[in-house]
Amino acid sequence: MTDSCKVLMIFPLFNAGSFWNYKEACDLTGARYPAAPLGLITVAALLPKEWDVRLVNRNTEDLSDEDFRWADMVMTGGMLPQRNDTQHIIDLCRASNKPVVVGGPDVTSSPALYGNANFQVLGEAEEIMGDFIAAWRRGAREGTFQAPMGKTDVTKSPLPRFDLLKLDQYLHVGVQFSRGCPFSCEFCDIIELYGRVPR
Numbered sequence: 001m002t003d004s005c006k007v008l009m010i011f012p013l014f015n016a017g018s019f020w021n022y023k024e025a026c027d028l029t030g031a032r033y034p035a036a037p038l039g040l041i042t043v044a045a046l047l048p049k050e051w052d053v054r055l056v057n058r059n060t061e062d063l064s065d066e067d068f069r070w071a072d073m074v075m076t077g078g079m080l081p082q083r084n085d086t087q088h089i090i091d092l093c094r095a096s097n098k099p100v101v102v103g104g105p106d107v108t109s110s111p112a113l114y115g116n117a118n119f120q121v122l123g124e125a126e127e128i129m130g131d132f133i134a135a136w137r138r139g140a141r142e143g144t145f146q147a148p149m150g151k152t153d154v155t156k157s158p159l160p161r162f163d164l165l166k167l168d169q170y171l172h173v174g175v176q177f178s179r180g181c182p183f184s185c186e187f188c189d190i191i192e193l194y195g196r197v198p199r
Ligand code: B12
Pocket: 014, 015, 018, 020, 021, 034, 035, 036, 037, 038, 039, 040, 042, 043, 075, 076, 077, 078, 079, 080, 081, 101, 102, 103, 104, 105, 106, 109, 121, 123, 124, 125, 126, 174, 176, 179, 187, 188, 189, 190, 191, 193
């Protein structure tokens, strides 16, 4: 069993031209992108302390060949408007034999679209990263890990690794204090992702 691992976290590009990219507000304030990748830095906090983690946000900085060579494993994923770039990152990893783990809301909603990744981690990572890490340490290089719906006690989710962020790149940095929603707005898939009971 080896306990060292170099994890490259890559936050995929959002589609261009979305209102939510707030390009003009970013230009005014000198920020590179509105919001920080809270999901990935939460996952980073769930990894063993002795693993090294680098974060590259493709919306704010370039992914270098050196970062890519450095990594033993790539972790990526995000929401629907990041799907194209997530699939591009998975293809890059596959082409250079870099094991790639995909997680987050879009793969959780549509896992069949990410069949090319080595690992899929579906749902809330707090419940399932332990199983993934144990499998990785046993030498597994493929697998799907599905968290049970709505089980995470939000008070026990770890403090995200805010230290991985370059804070001056963002307009704002969120914190998460609840999950789940009792409503059913027809355009929204939050109850499929996090369940009906607010936690
Ligand atoms: C904050 C937020 C925003 C903010 C900031 C976005 C940002 N860049 O961070 C703003 C307001 C800008 C925004 C906009 C939009 N959003 Co939004 N947003 C959210 C919200 C409320 C919280 C996201 C968050 O930070 N959560 C906290 C973190 C800790 O949770 P998480 O990301 O889910 O991560 C957990 C797991 O998913 C997993 N995980 C995440 N990533 C990874 C990666 C790996 C490798 C692994 C193993 C695990 C893993 O582990 C984490 C811990 O359990 C979610 C709803 C929600 N409550 O989750 C919607 C949500 C992500 N947004 C959504 C959508 C659709 C949009 C918009 C397209 C809306 C629109 N029509 O314009 C836009 C697009 C933005 C753009 N730039 O184009 C959808 C995505 C649906 C999907 N299935 O992909 C969601 C789920 C809401 C919904 N159900 O409709 N959004």
